[in-house]
Amino acid sequence: MAANILNLYLYTVTRIVETEHDYSVYAAVATQVAHCPTCGSTRLSGFGRREQMIRDLPSHGKRVAIYVDTRRFKCLECSTDRVATFSEPLPDVDAKRLMTARLVKWIGQQALRRTFASIAEEVGCVEGTVRLIFADYVNELEKTVRFETPTWMGIDEIHIIKPRCVISNIRSNTVVDLLPNRNKDTVVHYLSHLDGRHSVQTVAMDMWTPYRDAVQAVMPDARIVIDKFHVVRMANDAVERVRKSLRESLTPKQRRGLMHDRFVLLKRERDLNDKERLLLSGWTANYPELGEAYRLKEAFYGVYEGMGTRDQALARYAAWHRSVSHEVRDAFADLIRAFTNWQPQILAYFDHPVTNAYTESLNSLIRVMNRLGRGYSFEALRAKILFTEGVHKSVKFRPRFERRRGDEVMLDMATTETFAYRGFAVDQHDKPETDKNYGADISTLTRLIEEGKL
Numbered sequence: 001m002a003a004n005i006l007n008l009y010l011y012t013v014t015r016i017v018e019t020e021h022d023y024s025v026y027a028a029v030a031t032q033v034a035h036c037p038t039c040g041s042t043r044l045s046g047f048g049r050r051e052q053m054i055r056d057l058p059s060h061g062k063r064v065a066i067y068v069d070t071r072r073f074k075c076l077e078c079s080t081d082r083v084a085t086f087s088e089p090l091p092d093v094d095a096k097r098l099m100t101a102r103l104v105k106w107i108g109q110q111a112l113r114r115t116f117a118s119i120a121e122e123v124g125c126v127e128g129t130v131r132l133i134f135a136d137y138v139n140e141l142e143k144t145v146r147f148e149t150p151t152w153m154g155i156d157e158i159h160i161i162k163p164r165c166v167i168s169n170i171r172s173n174t175v176v177d178l179l180p181n182r183n184k185d186t187v188v189h190y191l192s193h194l195d196g197r198h199s200v201q202t203v204a205m206d207m208w209t210p211y212r213d214a215v216q217a218v219m220p221d222a223r224i225v226i227d228k229f230h231v232v233r234m235a236n237d238a239v240e241r242v243r244k245s246l247r248e249s250l251t252p253k254q255r256r257g258l259m260h261d262r263f264v265l266l267k268r269e270r271d272l273n274d275k276e277r278l279l280l281s282g283w284t285a286n287y288p289e290l291g292e293a294y295r296l297k298e299a300f301y302g303v304y305e306g307m308g309t310r311d312q313a314l315a316r317y318a319a320w321h322r323s324v325s326h327e328v329r330d331a332f333a334d335l336i337r338a339f340t341n342w343q344p345q346i347l348a349y350f351d352h353p354v355t356n357a358y359t360e361s362l363n364s365l366i367r368v369m370n371r372l373g374r375g376y377s378f379e380a381l382r383a384k385i386l387f388t389e390g391v392h393k394s395v396k397f398r399p400r401f402e403r404r405r406g407d408e409v410m411l412d413m414a415t416t417e418t419f420a421y422r423g424f425a426v427d428q429h430d431k432p433e434t435d436k437n438y439g440a441d442i443s444t445l446t447r448l449i450e451e452g453k454l
């Protein structure tokens with residue numbers, strides 16, 4: 001029992017002391033030291049012992065400390081001119097941290113799922129140690145986990161403690177990176193260090209000038225597209241502006257007549273039920289500006305609904321623009337200004353529409369994001385999103401059909417099935433010749449966050 005409690009066979013356990021919160025395991029290295037690490041000589045003599053405390057994995061809900069009775073040696077060859085002493089090396093131990101290697105690895109993995117404070121308490125170390133181990137762990141992951149560079153890239157805003165930049169793969173509905181802020185320099189730095197950035201054909205983004213400047217500076221050949229979602233949202237904002245300023249001018253009694261006005265006004269006309277239709281026509285009769293804003297919002301959606309060529313879309317927009325009446329022009333000023341400033345990129349959508357599936361899944365992720373975050377730094381949240389096990393959308397290269405044989409092939413099958421069931425249409429035309437990892441699946445991330453599992 002005593003010999004096996006650590007399950008570290010290079011140590012001999014001599015004694016175990018158990019208290020309410022701790023296991024103290026007294027042990028010695030089982031192997032012999034044969035050579036001097038400096039000169040390789042075998043002429044060594046003992047030079048006493050010292051006890052070193054090594055932290056190990058918590059066990060049965062208790063903290064574990066291994067007290068290693070470390071032997072010290074003197075090399076008789078080296079010591080002719082000076083005294084050369086050394087301690088025996090401790091196998092399976094991270095010397096820098098005085099922790100077992102398996103504990104260091106475990107802390108790194110746990111830190112993707114739990115707060116640093118809770119891990120520090122369970123292990124019996126300080127929170128700063130957990131933070132440093134986690135930083136090393138993430139650095140290691142950055143080196144080993146490589147995401148495919150998207151041919152269709154999304155650059156959007158996501159709120160994680162404050163506004164951040166999220167880089168995604170539109171065709172695979174995955175997140176490939178999170179940047180600490182939305183500055184041009186940050187995005188330029190990211191893009192210019194991106195492997196295969198010349199394979200990025202299209203970049204869809206929200207209307208944030210630093211994003212456009214960064215893409216144009218680093219990838220001048222990539223075409224920039226503004227998703228419909230970001231544009232029509234501004235028409236809704238215009239209706240909201242008219243509605244709010246109207247409400248301010250009303251008496252409490254009149255305001256009661258506008259019950260559920262926001263809900264109804266933001267709905268598309270074709271989705272209104274009879275009751276809502278009746279409400280809307282009543283408000284329109286009483287408050288013509290509100291009716292006018294609603295009409296313009298619906299008409300603006302019409303710019304997108306015809307699709308067709310970009311010229312046809314531009315003609316529809318021009319007609320819409322002419323129809324904006326003086327009374328509500330101020331409310332629609334932001335939309336009109338944005339359309340003017342971003343016209344080539346907005347019209348590019350008509351040649352290269354961003355899929356609704358991508359827009360909807362990213363918006364869902366953005367919505368649930370604020371449930372994540374208490375107790376974590378941005379770096380920790382970024383690593384959780386990018387590197388949590390089971391969130392990656394990946395394709396394994398399989399040269400030919402193989403019979404199931406043991407766990408490895410089972411794993412391979414599972415990956416392939418996931419790939420097929422999700423209707424994952426990414427780059428299937430270019431059959432992967434190596435394993436490919438497309439990033440963290442946005443729908444899976446959203447589900448894990450909603451279930452409180454991330």
Ligand SMILES: [Zn+2]
Binds near residue numbers: 039040078079084
């Ligand atoms: Zn020596």
